[in-house]
Amino acid sequence: MIEGLKETILKSIAEGKDMLSVIVGQEDAKEKVLASLLASHHILIEGPPGVGKTTLAKHIAAALPPITVVKGCPYHCQPEAPVCPQCKAKVSAGGKLEAVSIPGGQRFVRLQGSPDLTAEDLLGDIDPTQAFKYGPQDYRAFIPGKLLKGNRGIVFFDELNRVTEKLQNALLQVLEEGMATIGPYDVDYPADFMMIATMNPRERAGVEELSDVLLDRFDVVKMGYPESLEREKEIITRYGLRMDGIEIPEKVIDSIVILVRATREEPWIKEMDQAASVRATLSLYEKAQAMAKLNNRSEVSLEDIKKVASSSLGSRIKPSPESKFYDDPFNLINELVESVLGG
Numbered sequence: 001m002i003e004g005l006k007e008t009i010l011k012s013i014a015e016g017k018d019m020l021s022v023i024v025g026q027e028d029a030k031e032k033v034l035a036s037l038l039a040s041h042h043i044l045i046e047g048p049p050g051v052g053k054t055t056l057a058k059h060i061a062a063a064l065p066p067i068t069v070v071k072g073c074p075y076h077c078q079p080e081a082p083v084c085p086q087c088k089a090k091v092s093a094g095g096k097l098e099a100v101s102i103p104g105g106q107r108f109v110r111l112q113g114s115p116d117l118t119a120e121d122l123l124g125d126i127d128p129t130q131a132f133k134y135g136p137q138d139y140r141a142f143i144p145g146k147l148l149k150g151n152r153g154i155v156f157f158d159e160l161n162r163v164t165e166k167l168q169n170a171l172l173q174v175l176e177e178g179m180a181t182i183g184p185y186d187v188d189y190p191a192d193f194m195m196i197a198t199m200n201p202r203e204r205a206g207v208e209e210l211s212d213v214l215l216d217r218f219d220v221v222k223m224g225y226p227e228s229l230e231r232e233k234e235i236i237t238r239y240g241l242r243m244d245g246i247e248i249p250e251k252v253i254d255s256i257v258i259l260v261r262a263t264r265e266e267p268w269i270k271e272m273d274q275a276a277s278v279r280a281t282l283s284l285y286e287k288a289q290a291m292a293k294l295n296n297r298s299e300v301s302l303e304d305i306k307k308v309a310s311s312s313l314g315s316r317i318k319p320s321p322e323s324k325f326y327d328d329p330f331n332l333i334n335e336l337v338e339s340v341l342g343g
Helices: 005-014 027-038 053-062 085-092 119-123 128-134 146-150 165-177 229-239 250-262 278-294 302-313 329-341
Strands: 042-046 067-070 099-102 108-112 124-126 142-144 153-158 179-182 187-190 193-199 218-222 272-274
Touching: 005 027, 027 042, 027 053, 027 218, 053 108, 053 153, 053 193, 085 142, 108 146, 119 124, 119 146, 119 165, 124 128, 146 153, 146 193, 165 179, 229 250, 229 278, 250 278, 250 302, 250 329, 278 302, 302 329
Parallel strands: 042 193, 042 218, 108 153, 153 193
Antiparallel strands: 067 099, 124 142, 179 187
16 A cells, blocks of 8 residues: 555545545546555556546545655655665665655656557666676666656556557566566566556557456556536536636537537447547637637637637547548538537
8 A cells, every 4th residue: 555545545535525526527436446546456447538537646646645755766765765776876885865755746657658668668677787797686787667766656557558468468567566577687676656557448549458467457447528518517617727808608618518528429429439528628618718819809609619629629539430521520520510509
């Protein structure tokens, strides 16, 4: 269990607070996430882009209490029990490790899944020059990987199912034992972290099938788009930027949400390989205000939404291969706007 995590969760429950209130709705998913964290289980969140997965992970880390670490150590070593080569070398040389307190938000590291990512990137490797000088088993020959930077905190691994099977296998030991072995060397180091990973829907292009043995190391939680129009309106009014001197009528806000949600619903869902996320809703909300401002008006109109729809939605939807709009997504947006908002 990561230091302070259990206490933070139990305190929020005792006080009747929603520790994950930064996420609007998604009550079932949030409850399952907290249960997994309380049980010290790694979590794999499956869901489309833009539903708040990164925000959730960052918020969990930010809610953690401060901890004492070695000043200047990027691996959050405990002063009394350092694990990284940098701190060990200093101690061996007779130096003193200075202690400092860091907030929970600094106990967060993000990794981006990619086919190019290697086991050495994550776990670390041996520097041949230093290995020749000190020997391959000496900690001074070890170059720590990115995972060690998540030591004593939260590691957020975005798009885990975009990494190769070889890298998936490299993660098994560290997730199961909290220990990484640098092969082919017999070098172990502790990696004490909680991993919150994300996975794109299995039908998305460019994803790898996660092995059963890797999935066995995670609790899987599903997150989806906002459950209702009211939830989505709450998100954009809470997190969307407001421009001074510009009013947004309620009917315009409704139209923005209805337009975006149409990409996820019948009959338009048949045209979509990827629907528009909440990021598209926020983009429309903010750019419509900017359009009104550019035209020296103090109130946003439906015409403003129509003007910015293609730029806000163009990169955020993907027509399905079966759609007649497959090679022309902007025509799809035009027809969508005409159908939902009128010509």
